[in-house]
Amino acid sequence: MKKIFVTQPLLPPIEDFIQETKDIFDSKWLTNMGQKHQQLEEKLKDYLQVGGISLTVNGHLALELSIQALDLKDAKSGNGEVITTPFTFISTTHSIVRNGLKPVFADIDPDTCCITPETIESLITENTVAIMPVHVYGNVCDVEGIEALAKKHNLKVIYDAAHTFGVQVKVNGETRGIGSFGDVSIFSFHATKVFNTIEGGAACFSDESLYRKLYNLKDFGIRYGNPDYIEAVGANAKMNEFSAAMGLCNLRYIDDALAKRKAIAELYREKLSDIEGVSLPSFNDPKTELVKCNYAYMPVVFSSDVFGPGFRDKIMAVMAEQQVFSRKYFYPLTNDAQCYEGQFSSDGANGSNPTPHAFKLANEVLTIPIYAALDLEDVERISEIIKQTVKQHGK
Numbered sequence: 001m002k003k004i005f006v007t008q009p010l011l012p013p014i015e016d017f018i019q020e021t022k023d024i025f026d027s028k029w030l031t032n033m034g035q036k037h038q039q040l041e042e043k044l045k046d047y048l049q050v051g052g053i054s055l056t057v058n059g060h061l062a063l064e065l066s067i068q069a070l071d072l073k074d075a076k077s078g079n080g081e082v083i084t085t086p087f088t089f090i091s092t093t094h095s096i097v098r099n100g101l102k103p104v105f106a107d108i109d110p111d112t113c114c115i116t117p118e119t120i121e122s123l124i125t126e127n128t129v130a131i132m133p134v135h136v137y138g139n140v141c142d143v144e145g146i147e148a149l150a151k152k153h154n155l156k157v158i159y160d161a162a163h164t165f166g167v168q169v170k171v172n173g174e175t176r177g178i179g180s181f182g183d184v185s186i187f188s189f190h191a192t193k194v195f196n197t198i199e200g201g202a203a204c205f206s207d208e209s210l211y212r213k214l215y216n217l218k219d220f221g222i223r224y225g226n227p228d229y230i231e232a233v234g235a236n237a238k239m240n241e242f243s244a245a246m247g248l249c250n251l252r253y254i255d256d257a258l259a260k261r262k263a264i265a266e267l268y269r270e271k272l273s274d275i276e277g278v279s280l281p282s283f284n285d286p287k288t289e290l291v292k293c294n295y296a297y298m299p300v301v302f303s304s305d306v307f308g309p310g311f312r313d314k315i316m317a318v319m320a321e322q323q324v325f326s327r328k329y330f331y332p333l334t335n336d337a338q339c340y341e342g343q344f345s346s347d348g349a350n351g352s353n354p355t356p357h358a359f360k361l362a363n364e365v366l367t368i369p370i371y372a373a374l375d376l377e378d379v380e381r382i383s384e385i386i387k388q389t390v391k392q393h394g395k
């Protein structure tokens with residue numbers, strides 16, 4: 001039986017990649033902000049509808065360097081708190097901690113899987129310096145509510161938009177790219193994401209001064225145009241030319257890929273609706289209109305109230321027996337990660353804020369296969385496995 005994984009990378013026809021990389025062999029310029037890097041920045045700026053963009057070697061370093069570029073440390077205490085979500089990939093939380101800041105975990109709205117202005121606001125203290133929400137699964141946060149909150153309390157906002165490549169929302173009658181919100185929004189172009197550059201990422205912003213700051217930070221902190229001047233403790237986070245070339249190729253096929261994902265998501269929705277105890281999170285914040293969705297993940301929630309605890313893991317195992325490999329995005333919660341034991345906890349131990357909704361969802365959700373090349377017959381088969389398993393093992 002063929003194996004079906006939770007995702008499969010988007011790949012252009014190999015001829016496209018050969019053609020695109022010929023230029024690199026001719027110029028012998030392999031990295032350090034070459035032609036392809038420049039071209040991809042320009043194309044993505046348009047596609048994502050953002051004011052400015054800086055490409056990076058991955059999404060994680062885009063997060064780390066964005067925090068550094070915004071100088072989030074509280075001047076008085078030398079540290080500061082960043083309000084964020086535990087229902088995310090571990091990268092989000094690590095980026096805060098690795099910058100010497102303290103993550104404070106807000107609970108999620110179980111229906112949108114995102115943190116909300118309400119869950120955020122109650123955690124704001126005089127030590128809060130920023131909010132780092134995540135647009136989970138390609139769904140979006142209440143961007144307007146969060147913006148109003150940030151203004152009111154004078155806080156920076158960095159969106160982890162790793163899942164929301166190409167997503168557009170409508171606010172005040174205006175259609176905007178999701179990367180245009182917050183002080184910075186970061187994307188991941190990892191192989192497993194909707195759009196990939198093999199490994200890669202980007203930070204998007206509207207404050208133009210961030211372009212040079214990030215440019216220097218991803219190049220060891222060496223000042224652009226003055227290699228004798230090291231202005232910051234930077235990292236090496238430059239996107240190389242082969243990755244940028246892959247991005248230029250994949251960008252030609254992204255809209256086709258999004259259309260295929262849409263058809264798959266709609267078929268799953270049709271097949272998996274009306275099963276008692278099985279639900280699909282609603283892909284819209286009640287206050288934010290999603291104009292263009294990217295169907296980055298296909299989360300399915302198996303109610304522990306209906307099936308008892310552990311059913312999600314059981315269904316995952318049954319699917320694996322049929323060579324269908326799903327993933328527990330996101331389990332464990334980042335505030336329950338082993339490396340943070342004794343510091344944070346989803347149950348409120350160690351003085352941390354409890355996140356019961358996130359904890360419940362982390363134990364009930366399974367993300368099932370979705371990618372542009374997935375056959376609709378396989379979508380039907382996967383849906384059938386779920387239905388049959390629920391019938392046999394469920395109540």
Ligand SMILES: *Cc1c(COP(=O)(O)O)cnc(C)c1O
Pocket residue numbers: 058059060061088089091092134160162163187188189190200201
């Ligand atoms: C993938 C991902 C990242 C990290 O991106 P990389 O490109 O893999 O470094 C960060 N946050 C979230 C929510 C992600 O899914």
